Amino acid sequence: MTASLTLYSYWRSTTSYRVRAALNLKGVPFETVPVDLLTGAQRDAGYSKMNPGKGVPTLVLEDGSVLTQSLAILDYIEARWPEPALLPADxxxxxxxxxxxxxxxxxxxxxxxxxxxxxxxxxxxxxxxxxxxxxxxxxxxxxxxxxxxxxxxxxxxxxxxxxxxxxxxxxxxxxxxxxxxxxxxxxxxxxxxxxxxxxxxxxxxxxxxxxxxx
CATH class of the missing domain: 1.20.1050.10 (Glutathione S-transferase Yfyf (Class Pi); Chain A, domain 2)
Incomplete structure (x- = not known):
């Protein structure tokens, strides 16, 4: 399956790590675009326009919609691809x-x-x-x-x-x-x-x- 999601992340980012793991567990393909936090790439005009918080991760969906904040991204992932579940129903x-x-x-x-x-x-x-x-x-x-x-x-x-x-x-x-x-x-x-x-x-x-x- 061709990747249709784009995940902007930094390799050592714990927030990016948890999103990568969730997508992998659910079998959702994605392309990774590195954002080097140590060189300040997160503050570049193009990136900060996409993510005003100037952090990672940022998830760009198939239609170009942009999601930021890892917990919000994880909530979206769980709602859209509910299996395997990361949260109990009870x-x-x-x-x-x-x-x-x-x-x-x-x-x-x-x-x-x-x-x-x-x-x-x-x-x-x-x-x-x-x-x-x-x-x-x-x-x-x-x-x-x-x-x-x-x-x-x-x-x-x-x-x-x-x-x-x-x-x-x-x-x-x-x-x-x-x-x-x-x-x-x-x-x-x-x-x-x-x-x-x-x-x-x-x-x-x-x-x-x-x-x-x-």
């Missing part, structure tokens, strides 16, 4: 999956993304060690909460197949390993990461497998 179970997912996507990611850490350095004089301590602190806080929210009797966060919580977690664990977070206190996090990376569709979404990986 309202209570759905809310629990979303709570765990948002712990990563809403509590941890926003305070640790590139623009925030850059502002910490530029505006408040944080050195490299200080910036890394900041990121590690919020990841540990998030993983501690995540451990308490998910099940301990299933390979994935809430069952035997990956869901939204798993995709948000595995992307954040990539960052945690990159920045040297000690994951020993988080056995559920480590178990879920291993289960996710055993799924070919998720493994193919890993940053190291992207065309712009360096």
């Amino acid at each position: 309202p209570l179970a759905r809310a629990r999956v979303q709570a765990a997912a948002y712990t990563m996507a809403v509590d941890v990611h926003p305070v640790n993304n590139l623009r925030v850490v850059t502002h910490l350095r530029d505006a408040y004089g944080a050195d490299t060690d200080g910036a890394m301590d900041w990121m590690r602190h919020w990841m540990v806080e998030g993983f501690t909460a995540f451990e308490a929210l998910v099940r301990d009797d299933t390979p994935f966060a809430f069952g035997h197949a990956p869901d939204l919580a798993d995709l948000c977690l595995v992307a954040q664990v990539y960052n945690a390993r990159r920045w040297g977070v000690d994951l020993t206190p988080f056995p559920k996090v480590r178990r879920i990461e291993a289960a996710c990376l055993d799924v070919p569709a998720i493994a193919a979404a890993h940053p190291d497998q992207q065309p712009d990986a360096s």
Whole structure:
């Protein structure tokens, strides 16, 4: 099947990672267009007109419609391609999956993304060690909460197949390993990461497998 969707992403972006994984799991073909965040490509006039938030990912649909913000994109993907489901149909179970997912996507990611850490350095004089301590602190806080929210009797966060919580977690664990977070206190996090990376569709979404990986 020819790709009809275009995903603007950056290889190390956790938000792009989770969207790539969702599209792969659902068997939706897409073309990747790299946006180099380190060189400021997200601030170029053409790109920022498409995505006023000047971030990634951006998903361009077949008719040219543009979607931004990873959670909104994931919601669209789930509605349009409902199988395999990333959210349970039962309202209570759905809310629990979303709570765990948002712990990563809403509590941890926003305070640790590139623009925030850059502002910490530029505006408040944080050195490299200080910036890394900041990121590690919020990841540990998030993983501690995540451990308490998910099940301990299933390979994935809430069952035997990956869901939204798993995709948000595995992307954040990539960052945690990159920045040297000690994951020993988080056995559920480590178990879920291993289960996710055993799924070919998720493994193919890993940053190291992207065309712009360096």
